Every structure is written in structure tokens, then in C-alpha cells.
Amino acid sequence: MRDRPARVLGKATRDAYGETLAALGHENPRIVALDADLSKSTKSVVFAKAHPDRFFNLGIQEANMVGVAAGMATTGLIPFASSFATFLMSKAFDQMRMAVANPRLNVKLVGSHAGISIGEDGASQMGVEDLALACALPGFTVLVPADGVSASALTRVSAEHQGPVFLRTGRAKAIEVYDERTSFRVGGSVTHHLGRDANILACGLMVAEALEAAFLAREEGFDVGVVDLYSLKPVDAAAIEAAASASGRIVVAEEHLHHGGLGSIVAQVLAERHPARMVSVDLGDRYAESGTPEAVLEAYGMTSAKILAAIRQVIRGDLVPDQA
Amino acid sequence: MTASTALSAADLRSRAPRIRADALRMIAGARSGHPGGSLSAVDILLALYMGVLRHDPARPDWEGRDRFILSKGHACPALYAVLAECGYFPRELLWTFRSLGSPLQGHPELGKLAGVEASTGSLGQGLSLGLGMMLGHRVRGIDARVHVLLGDGEINEGQVWEAALSAAHLRADRLTAIVDVNRIQLDGFTSDILELEPLADKWKAFGWEVFDLDGHNLDALLRAFADARGVEGRPQVILARTTKGKGVSFMEDNPEFHGAPPTAEELERALQELGVTHA
Numbered sequence: 162m163r164d165r166p167a168r169v170l171g172k173a174t175r176d177a178y179g180e181t182l183a184a185l186g187h188e189n190p191r192i193v194a195l196d197a198d199l200s201k202s203t204k205s206v207v208f209a210k211a212h213p214d215r216f217f218n219l220g221i222q223e224a225n226m227v228g229v230a231a232g233m234a235t236t237g238l239i240p241f242a243s244s245f246a247t248f249l250m251s252k253a254f255d256q257m258r259m260a261v262a263n264p265r266l267n268v269k270l271v272g273s274h275a276g277i278s279i280g281e282d283g284a285s286q287m288g289v290e291d292l293a294l295a296c297a298l299p300g301f302t303v304l305v306p307a308d309g310v311s312a313s314a315l316t317r318v319s320a321e322h323q324g325p326v327f328l329r330t331g332r333a334k335a336i337e338v339y340d341e342r343t344s345f346r347v348g349g350s351v352t353h354h355l356g357r358d359a360n361i362l363a364c365g366l367m368v369a370e371a372l373e374a375a376f377l378a379r380e381e382g383f384d385v386g387v388v389d390l391y392s393l394k395p396v397d398a399a400a401i402e403a404a405a406s407a408s409g410r411i412v413v414a415e416e417h418l419h420h421g422g423l424g425s426i427v428a429q430v431l432a433e434r435h436p437a438r439m440v441s442v443d444l445g446d447r448y449a450e451s452g453t454p455e456a457v458l459e460a461y462g463m464t465s466a467k468i469l470a471a472i473r474q475v476i477r478g479d480l481v482p483d484q485a
Numbered sequence: 486m487t488a489s490t491a492l493s494a495a496d497l498r499s500r501a502p503r504i505r506a507d508a509l510r511m512i513a514g515a516r517s518g519h520p521g522g523s524l525s526a527v528d529i530l531l532a533l534y535m536g537v538l539r540h541d542p543a544r545p546d547w548e549g550r551d552r553f554i555l556s557k558g559h560a561c562p563a564l565y566a567v568l569a570e571c572g573y574f575p576r577e578l579l580w581t582f583r584s585l586g587s588p589l590q591g592h593p594e595l596g597k598l599a600g601v602e603a604s605t606g607s608l609g610q611g612l613s614l615g616l617g618m619m620l621g622h623r624v625r626g627i628d629a630r631v632h633v634l635l636g637d638g639e640i641n642e643g644q645v646w647e648a649a650l651s652a653a654h655l656r657a658d659r660l661t662a663i664v665d666v667n668r669i670q671l672d673g674f675t676s677d678i679l680e681l682e683p684l685a686d687k688w689k690a691f692g693w694e695v696f697d698l699d700g701h702n703l704d705a706l707l708r709a710f711a712d713a714r715g716v717e718g719r720p721q722v723i724l725a726r727t728t729k730g731k732g733v734s735f736m737e738d739n740p741e742f743h744g745a746p747p748t749a750e751e752l753e754r755a756l757q758e759l760g761v762t763h764a
Contacts, residue, residue, distance in 0.1 A: 193624060215624060217655075225613045225647035232617020235595075235602070236625055237548070240617075255607055256644075260614060263604040264595035 171337035172309030179204025203243035231260035246272025246288025276416030280454035293421025295327035307368035336369035350397035356386035360404035367414035374468035405437035494703035506761035508562035515583035525667040556611020557636035558592035573600035609642025638670025653692030667729035700725025
């Protein structure tokens with residue numbers, strides 16, 4: 162972790178998901194896919210082309226789609242239902258609650274276009290409460306990949322896991338973080354480095370930003386580590402505790418609202434197991450707006466620079482400029 | 486029950502009063518529950534479980550079984566009483582309805598009680614689940630049918646019509662919906678809360694084969710289920726015209742008994758009217 166991280170754009174997590182799901186379809190005839198007229202965007206279209214007899218486009222009906230997926234699961238199938246993260250979680254929440262979570266059915270829900278990195282389409286399409294909603298559901302596993310490699314691995318993990326899963330994917334090409342040697346599991350995490358001065362706990366696109374920020378902090382003489390908490394639920398509490406005990410200072414970075422996402426989960430674990438100073442980098446308590454992905458990410462603070470400022474704040478007690 | 490053990494309409498008719506009495510006893514015992522919509526659904530449930538469905542109470546997880554979903558989950562006292570009648574569990578268990586630790590939840594929950602196929606109670610969800618089961622059977626090559634019982638008030642929910650559109654599009658001909666048209670929902674008569682008629686025209690327009698009949702006529706119910714089985718290429722709906730609170734004079738057509746339990750005295754009168762005096 163001495164060299165500056167290479168910022169090489171790889172696959173979008175949604176592309177890795179679609180390709181991996183199609184491959185899984187060849188391996189397991191019980192895997193089926195559903196979509197609500199967004200298959201070209203969620204990339205379930207890759208599965209649809211490979212396995213047309215096991216693909217169901219329900220039309221623009223998220224609630225019905227989740228119910229249908231639950232019914233399929235009771236017959237021994239492994240359904241993957243995809244839509245935009247916000248439509249899936251917001252429009253079909255009651256169906257996830259009673260038809261999926263209550264009986265703990267083996268349904269996989271994949272929400273793409275999460276976060277604000279979709280850019281131009283604006284707030285109505287941005288999944289920014291999805292993690293809070295998904296984590297609230299009893300028995301749900303919630304997974305957030307950082308790049309194409311981890312998205313592919315976590316798609317496979319989702320298929321192999323028995324029980325409901327919410328997998329979050331994004332539209333934007335993701336900076337490559339992992340190679341094929343890294344392994345991923347439900348309840349796991351990846352500790353890139355444990356720092357003595359502070360540790361950044363991140364998920365999704367913010368992992369690459371965290372690695373960049375940790376490098377910049379080290380240039381300033383701070384020993385800062387990064388932990389990718391890709392499994393929000395169940396979360397790797399031991400990894401959070403290790404990060405807190407190594408440094409006593411935590412920065413959480415996520416492409417999600419302030420309430421109910423990774424920051425809330427980490428704060429709860431810290432309070433229960435190892436109280437530590439914590440600063441959050443997230444979207445706050447507001448919706449974002451249209452713009453190029455780069456401009457929107459910059460404007461709403463989803464950057465390594467913002468994480469670096471948070472590192473300085475948590476270490477020195479500096480004030481970070483107000484997000485608004 | 487296989488087709489060979491299916492009961493006649495006359496035999497089903499003879500069992501109906503005790504099923505109604507059991508449902509009312511459960512609700513009175515729990516001091517909560519939904520008598521009106523339970524009583525209206527009894528004949529439909531009896532026809533299905535003892536005259537139509539291919540199922541085996543000794544093997545509730547048999548992959549080839551026909552499925553039934555009580556989408557109007559609040560009518561579960563009637564479902565539980567019929568499941569006990571079929572032998573899914575001992576009848577004594579009925580008296581634990583809604584008590585802490587009982588598998589007989591206030592609304593049905595999948596995984597808690599043998600014979601219950603879905604967690605329902607949040608209205609509007611059952612038809613989607615049934616469609617998913619039917620498609621699952623299709624993908625897996627399982628030869629079975631799926632039946633979903635909806636309330637007429639329940640079909641206020643938009644999700645029902647999402648599922649209705651999809652089922653017709655997907656040519657879900659092994660899916661049969663039954664609407665318990667008892668004309669009353671919690672706050673009053675359906676015609677006052679949200680008009681549903683012309684109901685048959687709506688389902689026809691959505692691409693369903695419609696059977697419109699008296700939901701307390703067991704001969705008519707058995708005939709409709711048999712005819713529905715013969716329909717190819719599209720799903721079927723049975724509009725079962727029923728009386729809310731059927732069988733108990735002071736509950737019939739009375740919105741007050743949608744979700745209020747009978748008092749001990751009312752239960753006694755109800756049992757007398759049903760001709761069921763002892764457990």
C-alpha cells in the first residue's frame with residue numbers, strides 16, 4: 162500500500178453482474194431471472210439472451226415481479242429479480258417484507274443504478290435509501306461490490322447463499338480494485354491495510370476513493386488504512402472492531418444517505434464493541450441532482466478529496482467544510 | 486386428496502356448518518379475528534381442499550401438489566379449520582389460534598404451519614405469488630395447478646391488476662383465481678368504498694376466462710373448478726358471489742362483523758343457528 166493506487170476504469174458492477182448471472186445460468190438450471198422492463202440497463206439482458214426460456218420480463222411492475230419471484234422460489238427455483246435499486250426497494254418493499262423476508266425465501270434482488278453516480282437522470286432514478294431499506298429486512302443479506310471483479314464474485318456468492326439477498330450494482334464504470342485472487346463471502350470484508358492513525362471503512366465506488374485518500378494521507382505522514390465492508394448485512398463486526406482498535410479513529414465512506422446505511426451500521430458496532438471517534442462521508446440528508454457523473458460526485462462530496470478532509474478532521478479535529 | 490378421494494357436493498355440504506362453527510370458536514377464543522370474511526369463504530375452501538386440489542396432508546411438501554394461496558389472509562380461521570379437517574394437524578391446535586407460540590398466526594405465515602403456502606395478510610400479494618408458483622412449475626416441468634383466493638375488497642390493490650395483466654400475457658392457464666365477492670370490506674359496502682362492478686367485464690378485459698356463480702353452491706363451485714381445468718391458454722377467475730357472515734343471521738351482510746369477534750352469547754346463538762352444539 163505504498164504506491165499510489167492505479168485508477169484504471171474497469172467494468173461497471175452491473176455489467177459484471179449480468180455476465181456472471183448468464184454464466185451461472187449455464188451451471189445451474191434452477192436459476193431464473195426476472196426484470197421489470199429495465200433489462201438493458203440492469204444487464205439481466207445478458208441472461209435473457211443466453212436463457213430465454215428462464216427469463217421473465219414482467220413489464221413495469223416491480224411489486225408484482227417480487228411477488229412472482231417469491232412464488233418461484235417456493236418451487237425450488239433461484240430467482241434473480243432486477244430493477245433500479247430505488248424502484249426495487251421503494252416500490253416493492255412490502256412484497257420483500259411479507260413475501261420474501263417473512264418466510265425467508267431464497268430470492269435474490271439486484272438493484273442497479275444505485276447511488277448518485279448515474280448522473281444525468283437525476284434524483285428520481287438514484288438509489289440512495291436502498292441500503293437502509295434492505296438492511297431493515299430481517300434475514301436479508303446485503304452486498305455492495307466495489308468493482309467488476311467483486312461484483313462478479315458477489316453475484317456467485319448470492320446464488321450460492323440460501324436465503325434472501327439484496328445485491329447493489331451501479332451504472333458507472335468502476336475503478337478496478339481487485340483481481341481474481343481475492344475471495345468474498347457473506348459476512349466478509351477486505352482489509353487493505355490497517356492504519357495506526359485512522360481507518361476508512363467503505364463500500365461500493367467509495368472503496369477506490371478511500372484507497373486514493375489513504376495514499377494521500379500517508380503523503381501527509383498519517384498511517385491510514387482501508388477496509389472494504391462489502392457485506393453490509395451481516396457485517397464483519399470483527400473487522401470494524403479491529404480497525405477501531407488499531408487507530409481509534411474511523412472514517413466511513415458510502416454513496417448513500419446519512420441515515421441507515423454503512424455509517425449507521427458502523428456506528429452501532431462501534432458503540433456496542435469499541436467506541437471510537439468517527440466521521441462520515443455520505444450524501445447527508447438530501448437528494449442529489451442532475452449533472453455529469455463526475456460533476457455530481459464532486460458536488461456531493463463522493464471523492465477522495467472529501468475523504469481526505471474527513472481523515473484530517475478525525476485525526477486533528479479539523480472542521481470539514483459543510484456538505485451543503 | 487387425489488381425484489379419486491374427492492368428496493361429493495352433498496358430503497361437502499354436510500361438513501360446512503362445523504367448519505363455520507370451528508372458525509367462530511377460534512375467533513371467539515382469541516377474542517379477535519375476522520368472522521365475516523371467514524364464513525363467506527368456507528364453501529369455496531371446502532370445495533377446493535376436499536373436492537378439487539391434488540394434495541396429501543401427510544406430505545405437505547410434496548413437489549407435485551396443487552397449490553392454494555389464501556390471499557385474503559384475514560380469513561385464515563376458515564382455512565385453518567379446513568386444513569385440520571383434511572388432517573394437516575390435530576383439530577385441538579385450532580384453539581391456540583392467535584395465542585403466543587401458536588403456529589396458527591393471526592394471518593397465515595409460510596413455514597409456521599403445514600399446509601400454509603404463503604405469508605399473506607398484507608392485501609394484494611397472493612395473485613403474484615400464485616403466478617410465480619405456476620411459472621415455477623412450468624420451468625421445472627411439474628404438473629400441478631395453482632389456486633388463489635382473493636377478497637373483493639382486496640382487489641382494490643393495484644398489485645392484483647399487475648398480476649392479472651401478467652398472468653394473461655404469460656398464458657398462465659394453470660392458474661385459477663377465486664374472488665370471494667361478499668360485497669363488504671372493513672369500512673363498509675364495496676359499492677360505497679370503491680365500486681368494483683362490472684367485475685366480470687374487468688377480468689374479461691384483462692384476458693381471463695370468467696366464471697360467475699353463487700359461491701355457496703357447492704355443485705356450481707365443483708363444476709366451475711372442473712371447467713376451469715379445461716381452459717387452455719389463459720388464466721381463469723371464479724367470481725364467487727357470497728354472503729359475508731354466511732350461516733349466522735346476525736352476521737350476514739353486516740359490516741360490523743368484518744373484524745369483530747362474537748361475544749360468548751353471540752357465539753352460542755351462532756352455534757345454535759349452525760346446528761352445531763358440541764365440540
